[in-house]
Amino acid sequence: MSIVDIHDVQVQFGAKTAVSAATFSVEAGETFSLIGESGCGKSTLLRVIAGLQREWHGRVSLFETSIAPGQRFQGTLRRNVQMVFQDPYASLHPNHTIYRTLAEPLKIHGETQPDAQVSTALMQVGLPADAATRYPHQLSGGQRQRVAIARALLLRPQLLLLDEPTSALDMSIQAEILNLLNRLKKAHGLTYLLVSHDADVIAHxxxxxxxxADxxxxxxxxxxxxxNGEHRM
Ligand SMILES: Nc1ncnc2c1ncn2[C@@H]1O[C@H](COP(=O)(O)OP(=O)(O)O)[C@@H](O)[C@H]1O
Ligand SMILES: [Mg+2]
Structure with a gap:
């Protein structure tokens, strides 16, 4: 089954063409990556697939259902596509405890008993249970990215969009997070669409x-x- 199917997708910001005639498919269970220099349009393409960039031209299907430009993602579709951003500090609310950050999306989607799910989610990403009572500034960069991953997985999505998920982290932490992502992918049968400018991350x-490019x-x-490292040339 094809999870993402885009055909001739174009995104325009005024006179600037950020994405031009992009065509590719991502099959269930794959990790498909977008590589290229800063500014080449990777995040914009991810934001189209996340439903965050709603002005585009072309054809987009997710889970073999077509999406229209301007469409807001709701219900199952909204649950099924989750995104993890580069900077976990910017993506977590500074004044909310980790518990609140994780429980809120569950409540929005109608789950009435979030506590057990929050505990399980923390455990799955290798965080101690008492991380729930902390604020983002009380955690390390790697721990914050684990929270962002836990939040993305709580709604049991099929597709995870990972936009430079480790590039804000120290080298020593990067491998831990990548290995965690690979373990979670296997455990939950996920499909990944990954953006990175790091050739080692891509190969791994x-x-x-x-x-x-452009x-x-x-x-x-x-x-x-x-x-073979052909993408390094
Ligand atoms: N909201 C926006 N408004 C105007 N230009 C944008 C916007 N978002 C991205 N761009 C431009 O589109 C191009 C692609 O950006 P982006 O997708 O963020 O690249 P990448 O993620 O590959 O670094 C860049 O030239 C960027 O400046
Ligand atoms: Mg980007």
Whole structure:
């Protein structure tokens, strides 16, 4: 089953074409990555697929259902697509405890007993139970990114969009988070769409990758090509 199917997608910001004629599919269970220099359009494409960038042209299907430009993601679709951003500090509310950050989306989606789910989610990402009582500034960068991952997984999505999930972290922490993501992917049968400018991260994580420049997908790499390091040239 194809989880993401985009065809000739274009995003325009005024005179600037951020994404031009992007076409690719992501199959269930894959990790598909977008690589390329800063400003080439990776995050914009991810934001289209997350329903955050609602002005675009072309065709987009998620879970084999077409999405229209301008469409707000609701219900199952909203649950099914979750995103993890580069900077966990910016993506967590500074004045909310971790408990509140994790429980709120559950309540919004009608779960009345969030406590057990919050505890399980913290455990799954390798955080102690008492992390629930802390505020973001009381956690390390790696711990904050674990919270952001826990929050993304709480609603049991099928697709996780990962926008440079480790590039704000110290080198020593990056591998831990990437390995956590790979473990969670297996455990929950997830599909990943990953953005990174780091060739090592791409080789470690991806089944396939697309290289973008100036809003255009220039070429695709399969797993053997990534293992050979062809994407480093
Ligand atoms: N909301 C926006 N308004 C205007 N221009 C934008 C907006 N978002 C992104 N851009 C521009 O679109 C291009 C692609 O940006 P982005 O998708 O963030 O690139 P990447 O994630 O690959 O670094 C850049 O030139 C950026 O400045
Ligand atoms: Mg970006």
């Amino acid at each position: 994580m991806s089944d396939r990758a697309a290289f973008m 809003g255009v997908i220039q070429r695709f790499y399969d797993r053997p090509a990534l293992q």
